[in-house]
Amino acid sequence: MPGTPAVPAGKRPTLADVAARAGVSTALVSIVMRDAKGASAATRERVLQAAREIGYRPDARARLLRSQRSRLLGVQFGLQHPFHTDLVEGLYAAAEPAGYQIALSAVAAGRGEQRAVESLLADRCEALILLGPQAPAARLAELAGQLPVVSVARRLRPSVPGLEVVRTADDEGARQAVDHLVALGHRDIVHIDGGRAPGAADRRRGYRTAMNRHGLAEHIRILPAGLTEEDGADAARALSADRPHPTAVMAFNDRCATGVLDVFLRAGIAVPDDISVVGFDDSHLARLAHIDLTTVGQDIPRLAHLAVSRAVARLEGDKSPAGEDVITPRLVVRSTTAPPSL
Amino acid sequence: MPGTPAVPAGKRPTLADVAARAGVSTALVSIVMRDAKGASAATRERVLQAAREIGYRPDARARLLRSQRSRLLGVQFGLQHPFHTDLVEGLYAAAEPAGYQIALSAVAAGRGEQRAVESLLADRCEALILLGPQAPAARLAELAGQLPVVSVARRLRPSVPGLEVVRTADDEGARQAVDHLVALGHRDIVHIDGGRAPGAADRRRGYRTAMNRHGLAEHIRILPAGLTEEDGADAARALSADRPHPTAVMAFNDRCATGVLDVFLRAGIAVPDDISVVGFDDSHLARLAHIDLTTVGQDIPRLAHLAVSRAVARLEGDKSPAGEDVITPRLVVRSTTAPPSL
DNA sequence: ACTTGGAGTCCGGGGGACCAA
DNA sequence: CTTGGTCCCCCGGACTCCAAG
Numbered sequence: 001m002p003g004t005p006a007v008p009a010g011k012r013p014t015l016a017d018v019a020a021r022a023g024v025s026t027a028l029v030s031i032v033m034r035d036a037k038g039a040s041a042a043t044r045e046r047v048l049q050a051a052r053e054i055g056y057r058p059d060a061r062a063r064l065l066r067s068q069r070s071r072l073l074g075v076q077f078g079l080q081h082p083f084h085t086d087l088v089e090g091l092y093a094a095a096e097p098a099g100y101q102i103a104l105s106a107v108a109a110g111r112g113e114q115r116a117v118e119s120l121l122a123d124r125c126e127a128l129i130l131l132g133p134q135a136p137a138a139r140l141a142e143l144a145g146q147l148p149v150v151s152v153a154r155r156l157r158p159s160v161p162g163l164e165v166v167r168t169a170d171d172e173g174a175r176q177a178v179d180h181l182v183a184l185g186h187r188d189i190v191h192i193d194g195g196r197a198p199g200a201a202d203r204r205r206g207y208r209t210a211m212n213r214h215g216l217a218e219h220i221r222i223l224p225a226g227l228t229e230e231d232g233a234d235a236a237r238a239l240s241a242d243r244p245h246p247t248a249v250m251a252f253n254d255r256c257a258t259g260v261l262d263v264f265l266r267a268g269i270a271v272p273d274d275i276s277v278v279g280f281d282d283s284h285l286a287r288l289a290h291i292d293l294t295t296v297g298q299d300i301p302r303l304a305h306l307a308v309s310r311a312v313a314r315l316e317g318d319k320s321p322a323g324e325d326v327i328t329p330r331l332v333v334r335s336t337t338a339p340p341s342l
Numbered sequence: 343m344p345g346t347p348a349v350p351a352g353k354r355p356t357l358a359d360v361a362a363r364a365g366v367s368t369a370l371v372s373i374v375m376r377d378a379k380g381a382s383a384a385t386r387e388r389v390l391q392a393a394r395e396i397g398y399r400p401d402a403r404a405r406l407l408r409s410q411r412s413r414l415l416g417v418q419f420g421l422q423h424p425f426h427t428d429l430v431e432g433l434y435a436a437a438e439p440a441g442y443q444i445a446l447s448a449v450a451a452g453r454g455e456q457r458a459v460e461s462l463l464a465d466r467c468e469a470l471i472l473l474g475p476q477a478p479a480a481r482l483a484e485l486a487g488q489l490p491v492v493s494v495a496r497r498l499r500p501s502v503p504g505l506e507v508v509r510t511a512d513d514e515g516a517r518q519a520v521d522h523l524v525a526l527g528h529r530d531i532v533h534i535d536g537g538r539a540p541g542a543a544d545r546r547r548g549y550r551t552a553m554n555r556h557g558l559a560e561h562i563r564i565l566p567a568g569l570t571e572e573d574g575a576d577a578a579r580a581l582s583a584d585r586p587h588p589t590a591v592m593a594f595n596d597r598c599a600t601g602v603l604d605v606f607l608r609a610g611i612a613v614p615d616d617i618s619v620v621g622f623d624d625s626h627l628a629r630l631a632h633i634d635l636t637t638v639g640q641d642i643p644r645l646a647h648l649a650v651s652r653a654v655a656r657l658e659g660d661k662s663p664a665g666e667d668v669i670t671p672r673l674v675v676r677s678t679t680a681p682p683s684l
Numbered sequence: 685a686c687t688t689g690g691a692g693t694c695c696g697g698g699g700g701a702c703c704a705a
Numbered sequence: 706c707t708t709g710g711t712c713c714c715c716c717g718g719a720c721t722c723c724a725a726g
Contacts, residue, residue, distance in 0.1 A: 012466075012488075014696055025711050030697060040709060055488055060464035061403035061412075062696035066716050079427045080626060089421055089450040101461065104446040108431040119443065122402035124354075146354070146397060229630055262632030284422065288571055290604030291632065356717055367690050372719055382688065404717035407695050 074125030090304025148314035154198030174206030194252030232259025272338035416467030432646025490656035496540030516548030536594030574601025614680035
């Protein structure tokens, strides 16, 4: 029954099947499929025709097996982090022109970083791009001993050998947020902290430094929290019991800020009239018109591009010591900040 | 230099390397690595020790190549859809106990479904789980001719052969939303429509049917929109120019509803006091305390579990014709709905 | 008679050597 | 000598068969 995609019961067609149908050798079929030279136009067409008929599709794994290179960049990301999914979008865009593919491995409830990385390694990725990794530095160093590793959005001591770092200047971002609030007239500015999350230490430090520089040392106040909406909400609840309220809050990130906004809303605390709120990341979340969060913007496409570039450079033989790209953030003023109402 | 993880410059260790170091054959190493029988405890330990020392890690691809089975389920999902990322989390959880792995392929800006699926096929996935696929039915049918395909959250005519379907009863969900609103006293209920998005037709139909059954035929009003926040915002802007406003809005999904909420907020239209809003999905988004959206809840863990089950059943030789699981949704009442203020 | 371990083959495809016009 | 095409071995690991202990 010609024309029927002859799928012999679950077995997918191979080079040999195409070769048999086209009446040529498998090597020739290989040449045609790779678009390499060494086949006449007529034969080429005949082979492609045969391949179409039986629904042939090259097996990426077998191909990689032979060709040492996999041209695969393994990406670990947090499924529920808008900042990460935005980055992944940028990584896809950056990897393609460089001739690399992306293999995704999610960190989610019940699937830790360890598992995510293992699956990437087993899949023979040539390099790892880790988004906001929380693993101990020692573990990352160990990985970097095996293959090029790029840490995105987490600062690491340069002493971690072989580890490439691409990150935003978190301290500078925190400074911008504080400067903005101070310029608006705020003095009583609280930082809702990310705890041990990547970047949290720098943002905390930047907040401290900026407050000090503005002569607001005695107003420094840091509430321990974390990187989720719930963390932000918890901190905000603690805060809303205070009298008087602080006039401004700088949250660890957008998710956290979202939780803060919510609690304030319910507590009848108006934003920005009663309290101003600043987030961090400028992820999709912040841009939701409904939230419209003033936030410290990370240049996501740029971070993604640099991460890919660093990975590729290492893969293509760059022997220079591992380096670091630090991107300057840019404050995005939206509607959650305003002068204090005194 | 014993103890040093001898990584011979970029080349990862293979079975042979371990064998050489342990002084045994590769076959024996294979046995040990697979935890198969055929090796003494002493040898086993010796081999494992050697493997650890040189940092050996089995090559998943080579393994699959030989074993015909890849035990890999390919998942296509939308990076920016909270509903999808929630589902992916469920898929990971469901696949593991069944002994399968998940390969992720994202649909994003600049990366369409075609591309996403191609990469999954090239990776030798044994079955495809497509989240809210927008591809033409004919294309899906073609895929289903090659391997088991499960469509999640999109209804397809049973005439599409070989295609498994797992979905929520969208029409029933829309009905629940309308019933809820009518019970609160609403009559002027607008539907902001998902256009050609998966599920949109059924939700639209469910809305129509329910409105008719409540004798509200002349209040039926459907605004064309789509599945993003921006689509919802556009529709809401059109709506807020109306006098009098409708008293309730049923949005296509949570993202769309979020856009609606935003525009209303800015236009000074209070939710739920002036207008009630209902979403669909009960994704992470709806649960954000800040949004706290009344929504038609899809049972995400269940959908994920069923999708995996159907894929696995087909792979393990179930020859029964392709089927469909239709899950009943359950309305989750939060704070965006209330009686109309007359 | 078992147990333990080795040699050889296969999976799907890549690519260099080599042969035929 | 090119161009077109074939042969053969290799990649990394798994499994069957066999032989040695």
